[in-house]
Amino acid sequence: MKKSIGINTFLFPLPSVVVNTYDESGKANMMTASWTGVVNSSPSMISVSLRQATYTHDLIIKRQAFTVSIPSKEHVLEMDYVGTLSGKRVDKFDQTGLTPIKSDLVDAPYVSEFPLTLECKLVKYEKLGLHTLFIAEVVDVKIDEAYLNEKGMPDMKKIDPVAYAHGEREYYEIGNYIGKANKMWQSTLLNEVMNTEAKKDIIQLVEEYYEKMDTGQPFSEFIKLINWSEFVMINGDLKLDSPKKYASWYSDVLVTMFNRKHTVEKLTIDSVDDKTYKVKMDMHFRANEWTPGEATSKTIQVRGKIEWLVSRDPETSKMRIDKYTIKEA
Ligand SMILES: Cc1cc2nc3c(=O)[nH]c(=O)nc-3n(C[C@H](O)[C@H](O)[C@H](O)COP(=O)(O)O)c2cc1C
Numbered sequence: 001m002k003k004s005i006g007i008n009t010f011l012f013p014l015p016s017v018v019v020n021t022y023d024e025s026g027k028a029n030m031m032t033a034s035w036t037g038v039v040n041s042s043p044s045m046i047s048v049s050l051r052q053a054t055y056t057h058d059l060i061i062k063r064q065a066f067t068v069s070i071p072s073k074e075h076v077l078e079m080d081y082v083g084t085l086s087g088k089r090v091d092k093f094d095q096t097g098l099t100p101i102k103s104d105l106v107d108a109p110y111v112s113e114f115p116l117t118l119e120c121k122l123v124k125y126e127k128l129g130l131h132t133l134f135i136a137e138v139v140d141v142k143i144d145e146a147y148l149n150e151k152g153m154p155d156m157k158k159i160d161p162v163a164y165a166h167g168e169r170e171y172y173e174i175g176n177y178i179g180k181a182n183k184m185w186q187s188t189l190l191n192e193v194m195n196t197e198a199k200k201d202i203i204q205l206v207e208e209y210y211e212k213m214d215t216g217q218p219f220s221e222f223i224k225l226i227n228w229s230e231f232v233m234i235n236g237d238l239k240l241d242s243p244k245k246y247a248s249w250y251s252d253v254l255v256t257m258f259n260r261k262h263t264v265e266k267l268t269i270d271s272v273d274d275k276t277y278k279v280k281m282d283m284h285f286r287a288n289e290w291t292p293g294e295a296t297s298k299t300i301q302v303r304g305k306i307e308w309l310v311s312r313d314p315e316t317s318k319m320r321i322d323k324y325t326i327k328e329a
Contacts, residue, residue, distance in 0.1 A: 013163035013172065018079060019048055020067045020100070020109050021059035028093050028100035028109040031056045032083025034164040035131060036068070044138040046118060049131040055087040060134055064122045065106035069114040072160045073173050079162065080171070105139045115147040115159050180207060198319075199269050202279055202310055205319040210262035257300070260287040272309065276322070279308040 014034040021029050035049035046068065050057045060066050071079050078096045085092065093100050100109035103119045110117040120136035141154075149155040156174070163172045266282040283306050290297040309323040 008167070010167055012165060012167075014166055015070075016079060016162045016164040016171065018069045018071060018082060018111060018114065019050070019056055019060075020069060020111060021056050021065075022063055022108060023055070023059055023087065024062065027087070027091060029055055029059065029087035030069070030082045030092055030098070030100075030111060031087070032079050033068075034166065039135055045123065045135055046120065046138060047133055047135050049128070049133050051131055052127070057132060060122060061125065063107045065103075065108045066120050066122070066134075066136065067103055067106065067108045067110040068118045068120060069111040070116040070159060070161050071111070071114040073162055074160070075114060076162050076171055110142065115144050116154055117142045198277065198312075201312075201319045202269055202277060203267070205310065205321070206264060206267065206279065206281070209321070210264070214260045214262055256290045256292065257287040258290065258297075260285070276309055276311045279310050281306045281308075 015036055016032060016034050017036055018030045019033045019036075023029055031050075031054055033048050033050065037047055039045045039047045048066075048068070050060070056066070075098075078098060081096060082092045085095075092098075098114075099112035101112045103110055103117075106119045106121055108119070110119070118138045119140045119142065121139050123135045123137050125132050125134045143154055147155055147158045149158075157177065161174060163174055164170075165172055263284045263286075264281050265284055266280075268280045270278045270280075272278050283302075283304050285300075285302040285304075287300050288297040289300045308321050310319050311322055312318070313320045
């Protein structure tokens, strides 16, 4: 049974970031904040909650702006320092040797040495008690290119931010990549634990394959891999119970489908021999179908059971699909 330890704001883990402002004389100031979070996606909005006694508190109200810079672990000492002393008494940029850069879009500086910055315009604020909640719109994100992944997105591993544990007031480094959000459960929680390298590689193959399919890339590949004689799928009131019907349905909708999304609802992986694996999936496919000349699109949903035989390619040492069948739902 769980034990009550009383009332507290123990949200674990918290981010640990630096909020930057200009004071009245134009001096750049920074302070550490962990009471921060995302509060809206569109428009992009974040919040920070600051004690009224901080220097930063009034500066945000006066300048109607701030930036949030996210430091890497290598700057944890500087972050700890700027979260201890107040800009009312010291010049924290001067003391730490960090460099303030004037933001292009808002009346606030950011920290040049920290990889990622959100430039924020104050939208509203509310005194809650000890803290004031500031809600701000993110008007731009600035990042050093070295911290982007190959898709042009911020790379958590490269940024290497620090997590804060409220309670004992400790910093932690963030660990390793575990899996992809909205996809991971498909292959782990509800299914099997990823306990071998081979299984991890197979799951990665499944994820990559359907991600490509959903972005419309290898439909020709997909068609080639279907074993027509074992194929049955149900699509709402349309029963695709023969390869012929499926082929005609598929070629009809192929060019007019969008918002494609495959979901693996259940996945099992069995070893056939030491090189080959049988991968069974319960699959849900959803897309919008649009017929030229019609004003509206309709949603197509297909469920099926799919089986792959998978083995490791000796040349690339990556997993590859050897045989593909789709069975009755
Ligand atoms: C890890 C950490 C997280 C902090 N989070 C917050 C916070 O979310 N809100 C806050 O008001 N103070 C927070 N502080 C304390 C301020 O950073 C500290 O009071 C700072 O000296 C204020 O600077 P300023 O007076 O120059 O604005 C935090 C401190 C640390 C070390």
